[in-house]
Amino acid sequence: MSQDFNYGTGKRKNAVARTRLYAGTGVITVNGRAYEDYFPRKTLQMIVQQPLKLTKNIGKFDIKVTADGGGVAGQAQAVRHGISRALLAMDPELRTLLKRAGLLTRDARKKERKKPGQPGARAKFQYSKR
Numbered sequence: 167m168s169q170d171f172n173y174g175t176g177k178r179k180n181a182v183a184r185t186r187l188y189a190g191t192g193v194i195t196v197n198g199r200a201y202e203d204y205f206p207r208k209t210l211q212m213i214v215q216q217p218l219k220l221t222k223n224i225g226k227f228d229i230k231v232t233a234d235g236g237g238v239a240g241q242a243q244a245v246r247h248g249i250s251r252a253l254l255a256m257d258p259e260l261r262t263l264l265k266r267a268g269l270l271t272r273d274a275r276k277k278e279r280k281k282p283g284q285p286g287a288r289a290k291f292q293y294s295k296r
Contacts, residue, residue, distance in 0.1 A: 170188070170189065171186045171187055171188045172186070172187040172252045172253070172255040172256040173185065173186055173187075173252060173255065174187070174247075174248040174249065174250065174251030174252030174253070174254070174255060175248055175251065176243075176244040176245060176246065176247030176248025176249070176250070176251060177244055177247060177272055178236065178240045178241075178243040178244040178247060178272075178273050179236045179237075179240040179273075179275070179276055179277065180235040180236040180240065180276070180277075181233060181234070181235045181236030181237070181240035181241040181243070181244040182233070182234060182235050182244060183231050183232070183233040183241060183244035183245040183247070183248040184231065184232045184233075184248065185229060185230075185231050185245065185248030185249050185251070185252045186229070186230045186231075186252070187227050187228075187229055187249070187252040187253065187255075187256060188227060188228040188229070188230070189226070189227060189228070190226075190227055190228030191225065191228060192224060192225035192226065192227065192228070193228045193229070194214065194228075194229045194231070195228075195229070195230050195231065196231045196232075196233055196241075196245065197231070197232060197233060197234075201214055201231075201245075204233075205238060205241075205242050207238075210238060210239065210242040213242045213243060213245075213246050214242055214245050214246055214249070216246055216267075216269065217246060217249045217250040217253055217264060217267075217269050218249065218253075220263060220264070220267055220269070221253055221260050221263060221264070223253065229249060229252075231245050231248065231249075233245060243273065246269065247269070247270075247272060247273075250264050250269040250270055251270065254270065
């Protein structure tokens with residue numbers, strides 16, 4: 167691969183995806199594996215391809231992603247966010263299109279922490295009257 171690339175970092179929950187966009191033939195690799203291999207569910211593959219389909223760039227770029235943290239769904243959404251940011255770095259004219267689709271906004275929702283005196287974040291221990 168050539169040295170010319172555009173970089174984008176995507177995040178979702180605890181997942182972080184560092185994305186590099188090279189001019190190429192449309193090969194997407196995540197952690198050294200084909201993305202179809204890494205994300206076996208069709209919905210996750212669709213999520214990863216979303217910014218490329220929207221901007222009509224399928225088959226124009228080779229994408230190398232390093233994803234870590236979180237689960238597979240969070241990582242897929244982090245990859246989507248990273249690809250969107252890398253596309254924006256490549257062509258600022260795509261901003262309105264990507265922004266309107268909500269692909270540039272970082273989804274800030276995270277798991278709520280467990281509270282002391284409770285079994286979970288919101289759940290309470292069962293109350294015993296007697």
